[in-house]
Every structure is written in structure tokens, then in C-alpha cells.
Amino acid sequence: MLPFLIQQTAAIAGFCTSGQQLCVYGQIQGTDIIFTVHGKSSGYASFGLGTQMSGSQIYVGWKNSTGGATVISCRGQGHSQPIAGTGQPIQQVSLAIPAPAGVSVAYSFKRPLQQSGFPIASGTNYIYALSSRAPSNPDVATSGYTQHTNYGSIGTYDFIANQNSNVTDKSAVDGPILQSPDSWPTGYSAYVHGILMTIAWGVLPIFGIFAAYNLKHAKGYDHLWFNLHRGAFFLSFLFSLAGFLMIFLFKVPPHLSNLHSILGALVLIVLLVQLGLGIYIDKVYDPNRTSVPFHDQAHWWIGRIVTLVAFVTVFLGIAEYNESFSGVNIALYFVFGAWLLIGGAAIAFGRRMFPQTQKHDYELTQNF
Numbered sequence: 001m002l003p004f005l006i007q008q009t010a011a012i013a014g015f016c017t018s019g020q021q022l023c024v025y026g027q028i029q030g031t032d033i034i035f036t037v038h039g040k041s042s043g044y045a046s047f048g049l050g051t052q053m054s055g056s057q058i059y060v061g062w063k064n065s066t067g068g069a070t071v072i073s074c075r076g077q078g079h080s081q082p083i084a085g086t087g088q089p090i091q092q093v094s095l096a097i098p099a100p101a102g103v104s105v106a107y108s109f110k111r112p113l114q115q116s117g118f119p120i121a122s123g124t125n126y127i128y129a130l131s132s133r134a135p136s137n138p139d140v141a142t143s144g145y146t147q148h149t150n151y152g153s154i155g156t157y158d159f160i161a162n163q164n165s166n167v168t169d170k171s172a173v174d175g176p177i178l179q180s181p182d183s184w185p186t187g188y189s190a191y192v193h194g195i196l197m198t199i200a201w202g203v204l205p206i207f208g209i210f211a212a213y214n215l216k217h218a219k220g221y222d223h224l225w226f227n228l229h230r231g232a233f234f235l236s237f238l239f240s241l242a243g244f245l246m247i248f249l250f251k252v253p254p255h256l257s258n259l260h261s262i263l264g265a266l267v268l269i270v271l272l273v274q275l276g277l278g279i280y281i282d283k284v285y286d287p288n289r290t291s292v293p294f295h296d297q298a299h300w301w302i303g304r305i306v307t308l309v310a311f312v313t314v315f316l317g318i319a320e321y322n323e324s325f326s327g328v329n330i331a332l333y334f335v336f337g338a339w340l341l342i343g344g345a346a347i348a349f350g351r352r353m354f355p356q357t358q359k360h361d362y363e364l365t366q367n368f
Contacts, residue, residue, distance in 0.1 A: 012097070013162035015126070015154055022047065022128050025097055026120070026159035032110050033120055033159060036097040037061055039105040043131035044145055048076060049118045051125045051153065052257070057118040058082050059090065061107040062145070064138040069107035072141050084141045088115050113160070122161060126154040147187070149179055178249045189250035194317055196243030200236045201267065201310035202336060206343035208232030209307070214350030219357045230278065237275055240268050260316035267313055270306045274299065311340060 014025035014036075023038045024047050039045025043062060050056025056076040064070045073087035090109045099106035113120045129148035137143040180189055208229050215225035244264070248255060256262050277299050284295075318332045 011163050013159045015157050017128060017152065017154070021150065022130055024126070024128075027096060028113070028160065028163055029110070031113055033113050034093060034096050034108055034110045035059070036095065036108040037106065038097075038099050038103045039130055040102055041130035041132055041150070042104050043133040043149070044135065045105040045130055046148075047126055047128045047154075049124055050076065050127060053077075053082075053127065053129075056127060057087050057115075059087070059109065060145070061105060062135055062138055063105050066139075069105065070135075070138060070141055070143075071107050071109050073109075073111075081145065081147075088118065120159055122158040123156055124158075125156050128152060128154060147180060147184065151176075176250050180250050189246045190321070193243045193246040194321055196239045196246065197264070197317060198314055198336070200239035200243060201307075202314050202339065204232045204236040204239065205307050205310065206340075206347070208236070209303075210343075210347050210350055213347055214354050217356045218351075218354035221354070226282070230282075233271070233275065233278070237271050240271060244268055258316075258320070260313060260320055263309055263313040263316065267306055267310045270302065274303055274306065277302075 012025050012027055014023060016023040020038075021040050022045055025036045025038075027034045027036075037045050037047065037059070039061075044060055045062070046058055046060040048056040048058035050058075053076040058074050058076050059071065060074065060082065061069045061071040069092075071090070071092045072082075072084035073090045074082035074084055075086040076082055088111065090111045092107070092109045094108065095106055096108040118124075129151035131146060131148045131150075133146045133149070135143040135145040208231075211225045211228035211232065215221040215228065218225070247261075256265060277295065281296055281299055314336060315333065318336065322330070322332070
């Protein structure tokens with residue numbers, strides 16, 4: 001997107017997103033700043049101080065029944081709706097800069113330049129969000145409002161240094177690759193991502209490992225174990241890919257922004273490698289071998305390590321979910337942890353249910 005010049009009058013600085021869908025202006029008044037927001041969305045227009053929604057100071061405004069605006073200050077809750085009154089205090093004032101044609105939402109408010117944790121300074125980062133859907137009750141500040149239909153990151157902007165100057169605005173960094181459908185509730189993509197990844201990395205591997213560990217040399221399971229093992233991890237890859245796409249397509253960049261996302265990307269890549277290695281091992285398998293080749297042992301150990309990393313990644317995902325959504329408690333940790341204990345016990349004691357007919361491959365290696 002090409003940046004463009006903001007037409008400014010004396011003592012005004014500001015930035016606009018692409019196509020001037022949202023413009024935010026700032027006027028310094030002593031130790032305060034008056035922000036004016038112009039938005040072309042028919043629902044609400046908002047901007048925030050921060051690099052992502054979670055933990056940011058956010059200001060949201062929409063047109064009310066009087067033709068004016070309802071403005072709230074709130075703290076970002078990650079993927080859930082920011083709640084009015086949870087942010088730092090502001091004072092709504094008369095519209096300081098008239099709105100040009102095409103603007104649907106316009107409002108102004110005043111706040112101190114220096115507020116704890118969220119100062120107006122040269123290194124302050126800004127984000128924005130717009131929605132085409134109006135709140136359920138536009139005259140009430142605590143009215144529920146739906147997920148944004150357009151959002152993104154501005155980067156840093158200096159309202160103080162840019163006063164009294166015509167400067168080239170930083171065009172907004174694009175939001176997600178795809179905008180979520182209007183029918184999706186707030187946080188739906190993150191919710192589905194969590195379910196898919198929990199199945200992919202917390203449920204299916206238990207069945208795949210059980211088949212390989214307990215059924216490979218059990219009577220009557222000569223070929224069935226492999227189909228179960230292969231099928232479980234192939235489904236795990238498909239669920240992983242679907243969960244990855246839910247976040248990659250519907251979440252605003254950056255994507256690799258924390259340990260959870262970095263480990264998640266690593267697990268997905270290694271899982272793909274493991275699938276390829278498993279196919280190769282099946283093709284070159286020699287039933288008369290007296291020792292286990294290196295590629296088989298590599299497949300075992302990589303599988304064990306990446307499975308443990310996947311479990312940790314799910315726990316980190318639960319932590320991120322708890323941080324982003326109100327009303328979620330630590331029960332999710334216990335439920336997932338209990339499932340892993342049950343699955344681990346089933347794997348460990350499975351041979352009592354399925355007596356083995358010959359030595360396991362790992363017994364040939366003498367280094368399991």
C-alpha cells in the first residue's frame with residue numbers, strides 16, 4: 001500500500017489507514033492530547049496503543065441515536081471483546097475536527113500525554129479495528145458489540161514531533177489475509193484453532209503411539225497396527241494443517257510472536273518430516289533384519305521428542321486462551337493433563353491386554 005499525505009492544519013498530527021478507512025488525529029493541549037477519530041465503517045471505529053490486541057489500551061466509538069458518538073476506554077482482552085471501563089480514564093469532548101464526506105463515525109476525547117504504561121511518545125505503537133456491524137444498543141457504553149471486520153497494525157507514530165508539520169503517514173500494515181465472516185462470534189477462529197490442535201497433538205498421537213508400541217507384535221495385528229499408526233498421524237497432520245490455517249488466515253501478523261506459536265510451527269514442520277520418513281521406512285522395511293537401521297531409530301526418537309513438545313505447546317495454548325478469554329479457569333489444564341495420564345497409562349500397560357508374539361524392534365537394538 002502506498003502512503004499518502006495527511007492534510008493537516010496547525011498543531012495537528014495524525015495517521016490514516018489505507019483508503020482513509022480510519023483516520024486518527026492528535027492535538028496537543030498542554031499536558032493533554034485530544035484525539036479525533038474519523039471512520040468510514042457503519043459500525044464502530046477504534047484504535048489502540050500497543051502491538052496486538054491483548055493488553056493494549058483501546059478506544060472504541062460508534063454513532064449513537066442522537067447523531068453523536070458513544071466512546072469507551074478499555075483494555076484489550078486478546079480474542080474476546082474489550083469491556084467498557086477497564087481502560088484508563090478519558091474525557092469525551094466535542095468533535096475537534098469536522099468529519100469529511102463519507103465518514104460514518106466521528107468522535108473526539110481527551111487524555112493525558114503521560115498515562116501509566118501507555119504514554120504518547122515517539123516509540124508508541126498503534127493498532128486499529130473497524131466493524132460494519134453496529135452495537136446492539138448504541139446509546140449504552142456497556143452495550144455488546146461484535147468482532148471487527150477489518151483490523152491491522154499501524155506501527156509507531158509520534159504525535160508530539162509531528163505537530164505543525166505535513167508528514168507522510170505510515171500506511172497501516174494489512175490485517176489478516178481473510179476477514180472472518182459476519183456470522184462468526186468474537187474469537188471463533190482462535191477457539192476452532194484450539195480444538196483442532198488439541199485433537200491433532202493431544203488426542204490422535206496417543207492412539208498412534210499405542211498402535212505402534214502395543215500392537216506391532218501382538219497376535220492378529222500384523223498389518224492393522226501400521227494402518228492405525230499411519231492413519232492416526234495422517235489425521236494429526238490434517239487437523240494440524242487446518243488449525244494452522246485458521247490462525248494464519250484470520251489472525252493479523254506477526255504470527256510467530258511468542259513461544260506457543262514458534263513451537264507450534266516447529267511441530268507442524270517436524271510432523272510433515274515424520275510422515276515422509278515413515279513412508280520411506282515402510283518402503284525399505286526388511287522383515288528378516290537382525291538389527292534396526294538408523295532411520296528407524298531416528299523416526300522413534302524424533303516422534304517421542306516432537307510429541308512431548310506438542311503436549312507443551314497445547315498447554316501454552318491453554319495459557320494463551322486463558323489470558324485472552326474471560327471466564328475460563330484452570331480446569332482446562334487439569335482436563336488435558338488427566339487425559340495425558342490416562343493415555344500414557346494405556347500405552348504403558350497395553351501389552352497386558354495384547355500379549356506379544358515376538359521380540360520388539362527396540363529389543364534388537366539393545367539401546368531403547
